[in-house]
Amino acid sequence: MNEFMRLTIRILLVIAVLLSCVPLGTSGEAAADLSNSSGTNASIPKRGGTLRLALPSDVSSLDPDFAFDTISAPFLMLLYQGLVEYDDGLKLLPGLAKDWSVSADQLTYTFHLRPGIRFSNGREMVAADFVFTLERNLDPKLAALTESFFEGIAGAKDFRAGKTPHVRGIRAPHGDTLEIELAAPDPTFLYILTLPGAFVVPHEAVEKSGVSFATHPVGTGPYVLKQWRRGGEMRFERNPFFPEADRQYLDAIEVQEGGDTTLHLMMFERGELDIADITQEPGIPVPDFLRIQHNPRWRGLIEDISAASNWYLLLNTELTPFDQLTVRQAMNYAIDKDKIVRLLHGTVIPAKGILPPPIPGFNPELTGYSYDPAKARQLLAAAGYPNGFACKLWLEAGNPLMEPAAAAIQYDLAQVGIKAQINPVTLPAFIDSSERRKTVQCGLTGWSQDYPDPSDFLDTQFNGSRITEEGCQNVTFYNNPKVNALFAEAATCPDVNRRLRIYQAAEQTIVSDAPVVPLFYQRVFALRQPWLHGVRLHPVLYFRFERMWKDQ
Amino acid sequence: MITRLFRRLIWSVVTLLGTVLLTFFLLNAVPGDVARVIAGSKASPDVIKEIHAKYHLDDPVWQRFALYLNQLAHGDLGHSYVTDQPVAEALLTRLPTTIALTALAVVMWVALAVPLGALTARFRDSWFDRSTLVVATVSLSLPAFWLARMMQYWFAYKLGWFPIGFFRSFRDLLLPAASLAILFVGYYARLIHTNMVEVLDSPYIRAARAKGASETRVLFKHALRNAMIPVITILGMDVAGLLGGVLFVENVFALPGIGTLAVQSVFNLDPPVIMGTVLFSAILVVGANWAVDLLYGWIDPRIKSAS
Amino acid sequence: MTMSESLLEVKALKVHFPVNVGLFARPTEFVRAVDDVSFTIAPGETVGLVGESGCGKTTLGRAVIRLIEPTGGQILFDGMDLVPLKGAALRAQRRKFQMIFQDPFASLNPRAKVENIIGEALDIHRLVLNATARRQRVESLLQDVGLEAAHAQRYPHEFSGGQRQRIGIARALAVQPKLIVCDEPVSALDVSVQAQIVNLLRDLQQEHGMAYLFVAHDLAVVRHISRRILVMYLGRIVESGEARSVCQSPRHPYTQALISAVPVVDPKLKRRRMVLAGDVPSPIHPPAGCPFHPRCPVAEARCKTEVPALREVESGHWVSCHLAK
Secondary structure, eight states: OHHHHHHHHHHHHHHHHHHTTSOTTSOOOOSSOOOOOOOOSOSOOOOOOEEEEEESSOOSOOSTTTOOSTTTHHHHHHHOOOSEEEOSSSOEEESSEEEEEEOTTSOEEEEEEOTTOBOTTSOBOOHHHHHHHHHHHHOTTTTOTTGGGGTTBTTHHHHHTTSOSSOTTEEEEETTEEEEEBSSOOTTHHHHTTSGGGSOOOHHHHHHHGGGGGTSOOOSSSEEEEEEETTTEEEEEEOTTOOOGGGOOSSEEEEEEOSOHHHHHHHHHTTSOSBSOOSOSSSSOHHHHHHHHHOHHHHTTEEEEEEEEEEEEEEOTTSTTTTSHHHHHHHHHHOOHHHHHHHTTTSEEEOSSSSOTTSTTOOTTOOOOOOOHHHHHHHHHHHTOTTOOEEEEEEETTOTTHHHHHHHHHHHHHHTTOEEEEEEEOHHHHHHHHTSTTTOSEEEEEEEOSSSOHHHHHHHHHOGGGOOSSSOSOTTOOOOHHHHHHHHHHHTOOOHHHHHHHHHHHHHHHHHHOSEEEEEEEEEEEEBOTTEEOOOOBTTTBOOGGGOEEOO | OHHHHHHHHHHHHHHHHHHHHHHHHHHHHSSSOHHHHHHOTTOOHHHHHHHHHHTTTTSOHHHHHHHHHHHHHTTOOOBOTTTOOBHHHHHHHHHHHHHHHHHHHHHHHHHHHHHHHHHHHHTTTSHHHHHHHHHHHHHHHSOHHHHHHHHIIIIIIISOSSOOSSOSSGGGGHHHHHHHHHHHHHHHHHHHHHHHHHHHTSHHHHHHHHHTOOHHIIIIIIIHHHHHHHHHHHHHHHHHHHHTOOHHHHHHTTOOOHHHHHHHHHHHTOHHHHHHHHHHHHHHHHHHHHHHHHHHHHHOHHHHHHO | OOGGGOSEEEEEEEEEEEOOOOSSSOOOOEEEEEEEEEEEEOTTOEEEEEOOTTSSHHHHHHHHTTSSOOSEEEEEETTEEOTTOOHHHHHHHGGGEEEEOSOTTTSSOTTSOHHHHHHHHHHHTTOOSSHHHHHHHHHHHHHHTTOOGGGGGSOGGGSOHHHHHHHHHHHHHTTOOSEEEEESTTTTSOHHHHHHHHHHHHHHHHHHOOEEEEEESOHHHHHHHOSEEEEEETTEEEEEEEHHHHHHSOOSHHHHHHHHHSOOSOTTOOOOOOOOOSOOOOSSSOOSSSTTGGGOTTOOHHHHHOOOOOEEEETTEEEOOTTOO
16 A cells, blocks of 8 residues: 555654664774774885875965965975974974084074985976075065064065065075075074975976965975865875885875765774874864774774873953952962863863973973862952952864863853853954954963974963064963063073073963963874874874875 | 846846845954964964955955955956965856755655655545654754764765765765755645645646546646646745755765855855855845746746736 | 436435544544435436525535545436446546536636647547547537637636636537536626526537536526426425426425525516525534424424425425425
């Protein structure tokens, strides 16, 4: 009977709807029967295979002057190279420069370039290419994202002001020698050369492509961009002109763009992706974190590293009530960081200070604040707020780490009488507002490294002499002349150890002054398939696809 | 007739211009700076200033609007500030996906809704009719994102019958189209049901039966054709809306359609792309109105001779 | 008239509609729209069926040609009982009887051309060989009803009410039926047009020889066209007989009231006007005994308890009333 059959189907549909109330992720063994071996990373590299990856959204650009975020970084590393590069940790090794020397006054760096390096268009690289690359970066009309890092080069300011056609401090006396002169000594300068702005590009390709150089990149790196369908996929293949075989095991790297991390995880579990999530936030979707960790199939395939980034609650020292030290200290005592760590399933580490563990100068002995709500209430009363106060807590909407943290913080603050109203905004709006004077009272924010040096965390964010009306990265508008003086001293200090100690002293003062409540440091995870090797995470670059290989 | 057409055209242009104007000024009022999106969170204020200069972001609003209109008049939709991709190219590359998805979904739900609506009207108040009503109401009320995710979880991930996501072949569209279709089929089945019930009560249906026409003939040749007329209007508008992009399905299944582009552009505060997608949607809606009116006149003879 | 000669013989026809009580319960109450009705129609004869609104005459008319399902009884058409027929067998029989509907606006498919409205029955019953034959037949039918051949390409909304009714008649004629049930065919038309249509029907009957069951509430029109008249009240036939006989000497009080309500041309003629008291009782709960007794001006005690049988008071003139002579 036709009618009854249809009725039955309809009833089944209703049942199916009810069935689907089972939450996502309670089981989840995919169809393919894959071997359960923990597949250690130590196996013999083989040539061949395509690395299959996915990203939620397009990489914005593959032009090294316009890509400055952790997601595009590994792809830039496929296409380009700089003078120096990192080893497996934070030490710098020769890159395109086979060796270098620094003058006695610490101002002039002389690099000797490796011979026989070719761009992917076949042309041999010369020192003049670095002159072009760095001057392009400094060109104000271009608005390159990392230009400010290279302003310390002698003559850069004049060049940017249009007074000179070239930068005085960048010279190529021979085809294989590059000289860079600084306006003042800078112990972090070599690290600055690891930034994408210093990745060498050939002038003829840049001039020919114009803006579309972002989608038609030419560099000296191990891979070239074969195809990029925007909003679709990117495909990289080996650069035939690249000399080192041990950076080119994979035949190709394919990145599909679209979807979200849950979708990617599902695809990964079905064997369609080789790494589950390369967004580093944190690399395994937080809701699935525990399930994956406890799943014997995946447990041994998780790589992790402590990231050089920290998250904190900023307190605007120019706005009431956070202009009072006691109030800021009360905020520090009021918040239970262990609870936040539990909420985020252990994907973060509780923080006492500003510098995260991988950064030189990280101080495990730092005196921070314990979780003591009674003391917090005491301090609030002493400051004149026995019944607490109300405040607006800004954060980036939709951030998977900050939203749960904000809820926990709101609760903790309520326990001591502080009514925090959560104000989620888009990231650009958040940055705009927090960097504007007297706008954001308190907010949840974080900072990740540009290069592994304490100045990148402390000086940039807590130097009172750098405060501006807008676009100010000192978002707490903290201004302690003693600390400012320490920063000035450290900026030119040649002794590495002494420099670190100065920064540590500065950090301790800052933490005691409490312009922030340090919350946690991030960990970054990578979940790989058992047939993929070489996935060890790097503290700065995280992923280095050119060093990975697949079983055949 | 010509004056009517001309008047219609003028109003369409006015509608589009109004949409462009409203969107442009609303966009201007939104807090947040596209320069910050382009520059990233770490860039210095100098970079921000330079980006402002590059894109004339500091010019007065009216001036920028005039510039944009001038650009539009030359048929140029501009380039994305964030990716530098021409907006027209961004739209055109994503259009096939959205069209394919919409077409497939429409075919699915119409193919299901027509017999359901017709037969539940024929067997009014039977168990079949009542249970269909329940299921239709449920399907209408399902949250779209949840439904898409559930379909993906059970049929693609768990059972492996369909690909999980991305658009590499036609097969990838089946599950997303089905998710969309489920949301609409309930509404359309009931709509057709209601219209059919009304039509089936008409005397000319009784006359057709008196002639000796079989039930099938009565249902499909007489009743359905009359009942579908109002449905066509609604279908036209729904198709226009879908062609403007369905974000939740595109996002869950990672399909490169117009919806993703539209939402991404909003998060990026990317004016040319936002304007482009809004204008595109507006043109679709206006066009759909035209198409439906013409279609209406063609299928309903009473209106044809009136015009 | 012997039984074997009659074209249509209706025996004890019942049409009861259940009154919906709810989702699950069985209906316990019924609307007795047609309650134990029997009559015959001879070939080529016009039988008028009158009664007030709600008496069940339309239901009876539709039930007779099985547009509504009878609940009981027999309908013998040309000797074959239509009641048990189903599906294709029933549809095949529909060639023999057709219907003309009351509403000229709603009874034609607004989206179909006149050619298809009229010609569809030809296709269903395969009465024509090809498209040309069909077109010719449609055109000749149009001319039969007083329209033009060119009208075949037009749509219903392009015609007036009277013209649409003509199209409806052409539609019914197409299959050359032996019986046409006319369900209030002129009630919705202007008085001037009414006469035209009634005359058309008469002319067509003379030409083609089909029988009519002419259902109407207007006795004047019925009298004009019918040979015999059936008077219906609350689902039952209360009087039946030759038209002249029923109209000139009505025996049933209800018929008398109906006749007295018909306007006559002579203003000087005084007639006693019978106005019935009370409303029509509910067909779900008809009164006990004679269904008319609550409104009957001459009701007696017997009328309240005993249902009067249909008696032949004169030759061919039957009445269902205890007091009729």
